[in-house]
Amino acid sequence: MTQYTEDKRDRAVLVGLSAHSLPREECATEASMEELEALLETAGGVCVGMALQNRDAPEARTFIGEGKTAEVKELVRNAGADLVIFDNALSPSQQRVLSEELGVQVLDRAALILDIFAQRARTREGRLQVELAQYQYLLPRLTGMWGHLVRQTASGGKSPIGTRGPGETQLETDRRHIRRKIAKLQEELEQVRRVRATQRQLREKNEVPVVALVGYTNAGKSTLLNALTGAEIPANDRLFDTLDTTTRTLEISDTCTVLLSDTVGFIRKLPHHLVEAFKATLEELSYADLLLHVIDASNPEWREQAEVVEHLVDELGSAGTPRIDVFNKADCYTGDILPHGADIVSLSAKTGQGLDKLLEMIGTRLDTGARRVVLQIPYDQGGLVDLLHRQAKVERVDYGEAIEVTAVCTPVQLGRLRGYIVSGWTPPREFWEE
Numbered sequence: 141m142t143q144y145t146e147d148k149r150d151r152a153v154l155v156g157l158s159a160h161s162l163p164r165e166e167c168a169t170e171a172s173m174e175e176l177e178a179l180l181e182t183a184g185g186v187c188v189g190m191a192l193q194n195r196d197a198p199e200a201r202t203f204i205g206e207g208k209t210a211e212v213k214e215l216v217r218n219a220g221a222d223l224v225i226f227d228n229a230l231s232p233s234q235q236r237v238l239s240e241e242l243g244v245q246v247l248d249r250a251a252l253i254l255d256i257f258a259q260r261a262r263t264r265e266g267r268l269q270v271e272l273a274q275y276q277y278l279l280p281r282l283t284g285m286w287g288h289l290v291r292q293t294a295s296g297g298k299s300p301i302g303t304r305g306p307g308e309t310q311l312e313t314d315r316r317h318i319r320r321k322i323a324k325l326q327e328e329l330e331q332v333r334r335v336r337a338t339q340r341q342l343r344e345k346n347e348v349p350v351v352a353l354v355g356y357t358n359a360g361k362s363t364l365l366n367a368l369t370g371a372e373i374p375a376n377d378r379l380f381d382t383l384d385t386t387t388r389t390l391e392i393s394d395t396c397t398v399l400l401s402d403t404v405g406f407i408r409k410l411p412h413h414l415v416e417a418f419k420a421t422l423e424e425l426s427y428a429d430l431l432l433h434v435i436d437a438s439n440p441e442w443r444e445q446a447e448v449v450e451h452l453v454d455e456l457g458s459a460g461t462p463r464i465d466v467f468n469k470a471d472c473y474t475g476d477i478l479p480h481g482a483d484i485v486s487l488s489a490k491t492g493q494g495l496d497k498l499l500e501m502i503g504t505r506l507d508t509g510a511r512r513v514v515l516q517i518p519y520d521q522g523g524l525v526d527l528l529h530r531q532a533k534v535e536r537v538d539y540g541e542a543i544e545v546t547a548v549c550t551p552v553q554l555g556r557l558r559g560y561i562v563s564g565w566t567p568p569r570e571f572w573e574e
């Protein structure tokens with residue numbers, strides 16, 4: 141008993157369900173439970189018990205079955221746990237019922253991730269985004285969870301996992317207040333976004349291609365950015381170390397300089413609100429000319445992780461952006477043979493092995509695939525013609541109703557000039573959607 145009164149960390153029992161009726165990516169597996177434990181540790185808690193159930197379908201009221209609920213209750217009592225965390229998403233009512241039946245606070249993976257983001261967010265934008273996501277998560281859960289939280293915080297002591305972020309006094313107020321708060325946060329974020337758009341326009345004037353790092357959390361994105369650019373972004377062996385976008389210049393060769401951006405890592409079952417809220421930060425991705433998908437090749441789960449990333453990149457509307465798959469951590473990789481291909485590179489951000497190959501690949505990717513297009517440029521955009529003369533191979537210029545230019549352009553330039561192309565190039569659909 142004395143052993144855990146000294147440990148101040150939140151003690152949690154982790155529960156997961158795998159059911160035939162659930163989509164595969166929503167099922168709990170041993171690997172996803174392990175990841176949940178890592179998330180719990182990142183949030184400052186400790187796992188004191190674990191239960192994984194296989195079932196045909198979730199129970200409507202309690203998600204897991206009756207027998208399993210009793211078993212979890214037993215686990216909670218024996219281990220002296222103060223909360224139960226589900227790997228699967230729970231509905232607000234399931235969360236409430238389970239909390240009553242188990243006698244402790246019940247969270248799901250989404251709430252845990254939100255909690256970590258709340259602890260980690262540093263910039264104003266990051267904090268606004270997390271707060272917005274937390275309020276949106278809380279709104280449908282006001283009745284059940286709140287009574288519990290208020291009781292808990294009223295009893296004094298530190299605030300437990302899942303309750304950090306919006307202050308307690310705000311948590312006591314009503315839905316209308318929360319809705320107002322959400323609207324206000326959205327407005328503030330809109331402002332942040334406007335600043336971002338201006339910065340981006342400035343950057344586009346600079347005509348420098350943007351390369352963005354994407355990948356599963358802990359894959360080594362920040363380490364790679366540091367290795368390539370000499371930046372000193374913190375890179376730690378914990379989940380969601382980076383929550384803000386950092387951009388640095390990277391010289392690929394004497395003639396080619398790009399901007400390289402680090403982004404927030406992805407994870408399976410990322411709360412939908414969070415993806416929504418972080419769209420401003422992740423917007424960087426949609427403006428990237430090239431994505432570097434960093435994969436931790438030393439992780440036996442890399443395939444599943446890569447799939448999650450692909451899925452989120454799609455959801456964020458960047459499926460059409462050229463991509464290089466970077467199999468990182470080659471220094472400690474011992475598993476099966478990695479895929480090979482023109483858009484695949486294996487390297488170690490830590491030892492530097494393979495970095496030159498990546499640089500070469502970025503250079504080729506940004507330069508190849510040039511093709512001849514005809515552009516119609518309005519006279520008031522005449523500056524673009526100068527730009528084309530400087531950047532592309534201009535073959536012909538006709539002055540008619542508009543300036544008609546025939547030029548050979550690289551994919552990056554084509555992406556930028558998409559509004560003016562009249563023939564020669566069929567852009568991917570997402571290029572047209574703004």
Ligand SMILES: Nc1nc2c(ncn2[C@@H]2O[C@H](COP(=O)(O)OP(=O)(O)OP(=O)(O)O)[C@@H](O)[C@H]2O)c(=O)[nH]1
Nearest residue numbers: 358359360361362363376380381382405469489490
């Ligand atoms: N052995 C080895 N470890 C690496 C390599 N690259 C990164 N790491 C380690 O992996 C851990 C995570 O690296 P980060 O660069 O923080 O990963 P990240 O993708 O930025 O993670 P988040 O910001 O949390 O999404 C750190 O402990 C790094 O030292 C590598 O090539 N080899």
Ligand SMILES: [Mg+2]
Nearest residue numbers: 361362381382
């Ligand atoms: Mg990072």
